[in-house]
Amino acid sequence: MRDDQIHQAITILTEAVKAWVSPAVTIVATQGKDPFKVLVSCILSLRTRDQVTADASARLFALADSPEKMIHLDVPRIEAAIYPVGFYRVKAEQILEISRSLCELYRGAVPDELETLLKFKGVGRKTANLVLTLGFGKPGICVDIHVHRISNRWGYVKTRTPEQTEFALREKLPAEYWIIINDLLVTFGQNQCTPLSPRCSTCPLYDLCDRVSVTKSR
CATH class of the missing domain: 1.10.1670.10 (Helix-hairpin-Helix base-excision DNA repair enzymes (C-terminal))
Structure with missing residues (x-):
């Protein structure tokens, strides 16, 4: 070409x-342009089929749709909500750890800078760029x-x-x-x-x- x-x-x-x-993470993004939901859904989507991601995201967000609510869940409860996404045990720990960091360091708000997002455990360039583009509408x-x-x-x-x-x-x-x-x-x-x-x-x-x-x- x-x-x-x-x-x-x-x-x-x-x-x-x-x-x-459309991809599952895109569908989540169009339902409210919530950077936190985009971030979590993208983590869930790694090594996971779209329909499984969509269903797991819906179950988890029914329990907690913000970092402030997520930190009141324990790892087993998050695991149960997101199963059977790939590496669900690891992802449950990552989601809880990220939620705690957001609350402690950023007042519950997801940062809108690439380099800052990359500091979170489990967040690579793909996920960080997706949060910027779908969550914030910023170039990436x-x-x-x-x-x-x-x-x-x-x-x-x-x-x-x-x-x-x-x-x-x-x-x-x-x-x-x-x-x-x-x-x-x-x-x-x-x-x-x-x-x-x-x-x-x-x-x-x-x-x-x-x-x-x-x-x-x-």
Whole structure:
């Protein structure tokens, strides 16, 4: 994909994803633009299917939807609410620890700076950027495995890790697409541009994609 084709690609994707369900964390974000809920849902979503994430988020937030309420729960109760998300025991401890830190250091408010968010245990660049973009509407590029895979498959970037992809996209992706790129490519990657045997024959971006490293497709 040539650099000047990204505008066309985003336009096509924006229309195509309307036929599919949005990622679970995005759905949580649209229900109130609450940075805390975005942060917790993103932690739950790691190594977990979307529907499991959505259900676990709903159960947990029914018990506690703020750091102030969360610190009154103990780890076993959080575990019971979020099971069966991946690594639910570790995540329960992380959520409680983050909630305590928010209350003790930030008066219960989630920070809106990338470097500050990265100080919390269990919060990596993907989660921090998602909190900034979906929770605060601030510029950021959230790169998960879908964004990394697809932007390389297109031939738009040539990188080896998600972190390298984030910085490469910061250099060349027009700023108007920073916030939306994750939602678009996660949805696209789950439904069309899958990791193994992508659905190239019906892909609306077929003529723009270099199909780098694609050896088998449908």
